[in-house]
Amino acid sequence: MKQNVGILDTALRSVIAIICLSIAAEGLLPQAGTIAMVVIGSLMWISSSFGLCFVYKILGIDTYPGAGHGITQYYPR
Numbered sequence: 001m002k003q004n005v006g007i008l009d010t011a012l013r014s015v016i017a018i019i020c021l022s023i024a025a026e027g028l029l030p031q032a033g034t035i036a037m038v039v040i041g042s043l044m045w046i047s048s049s050f051g052l053c054f055v056y057k058i059l060g061i062d063t064y065p066g067a068g069h070g071i072t073q074y075y076p077r
Helices: 005-025 031-050 054-059
Strands: none
Touching: 005 031
16 A cells, blocks of 8 residues: 655654553543553554555645645645
């Protein structure tokens, strides 16, 4: 599949993933909150690792610089 996550998005997703997974590892939330943090953190980490976001794909958003446009600009298809 074609990448659709840009450089800035990748950095933000990685930071959010680390924060969510750290909160989950520390056990600062009840069990349901911890599970939610693990799921959100894992999805963010996977999307930043592969450069592919299925929500972006559904909405037609592409921030990947290889698409021929700016890093953080929104270009619907």
